[in-house]
Amino acid sequence: MYRKLENLNKIIDSGIVLIVRLPTEQASIKVAEAAIAGGITVIEIPMAVPNALGVVKFLSDKYRDKGILVGVGTVLDGETARAAILAGAELLVSPNLNPDMIKVANRYQAITLSGAYTPTEIQNTLEAGADIVKLFPAEFVSPNYIKSVLAPLSHAPISPTGGVTPENVHEWFAAGAVCVGVASYITKAAGQDNDYSKVTKAAQTFIAAVNKAKNQ
Template identity: 30%
Template sequence: MKTLNQRLSEIKVVPVIAIKDASKAAKLAEVLIDNGLPCAEITFRTEQAVDAIKAMRSAFPDMLIGSGTVLTTKQVDQSIEAGVDFVVSPGFNPTTVKYCQQRNITIVPGVNTPSLVEQAMEMGLKTLKFFPAEPSGGTAMLKALTAVYPVKFMPTGGVNPKNVNDYLAIPSVLACGGTWMVPKDLIENEKWDELAQLVRDVAGIID
């Protein structure tokens, strides 16, 4: 069985999704899979997150699914119950990290400074989210961090078609998180053909 890092490095771009209507989740997952991105990070920014994850997992058992914007241990429990493969948090919260470790679920917490990277490493974490990537110094800051610390990163926040390859060219970067291929209005209005084209475009952009 492939590790999470192996699967992320193969996919390269993780769609970060805030979905308002869980009834559209399975179809969205189908569009992602059929057009080359068999992965989704469903954020807890909407009340439908848990139901959306459950719908995707039920429809596509092998899809790589993470929960995002996880801020509490309750959300960790909800994520695990819904069937996620991994948990993502915007910042580094030791309480949340410890709880994920106790529950035996991989967490990729957000960091953007040397001190936070070291705190994460102290807790045994080797895969981290660089967030918010662009406001935190972009590829220049990330290269500075990777020159010092033996960890892998998933940059998210400001990553777009113009800079995604710059991030992916950094050896320590497994994959990038992005929202540009899953705009909320297209999901809400069920513009599946337009979404499919955006997802296909990602495959044409990344090296």
């Protein structure tokens, strides 16, 4: 199957992009692997993570053939986009619109999740060639914001990032979200005792909530 289409379907089918942003390289790998054990299939490693591209290469080499999609977050320019792809990333995420990032991603058939907030930014992001619009930061709006935006922009695939929980995720999907960006509920579940089994359990809980929301 066409790889990009397969990966895009993977994101939509799973409904979750897990953002793994931990203070060390090793912690990021451990949390990512624990989340994968819990059923997460789409992982984003932000560039703020120490040796982020090394983490991406490790996860991509180990899990790509096991159906896991590994991406890079906070991709702010074309140079970073190309470096991420060379490290094995098949998903590029940015908090804002950067046409060069999208151009490089499309050149090499990587998926883009590009940040926007207002209707104008959302439409500009789509016209630049992004695959999915990352509504960021979503914690300052309610799901009704997506519903209102989609009234005139029904063609926009929107993924809210920030403030999404198992308790409210059904509201975001009901409003029209195609997937959601998730972080601390899962990535910080290990707590100070570094019990990574709690990360696995948190991933399972969130996945169950998303599946229930998508089937309502």
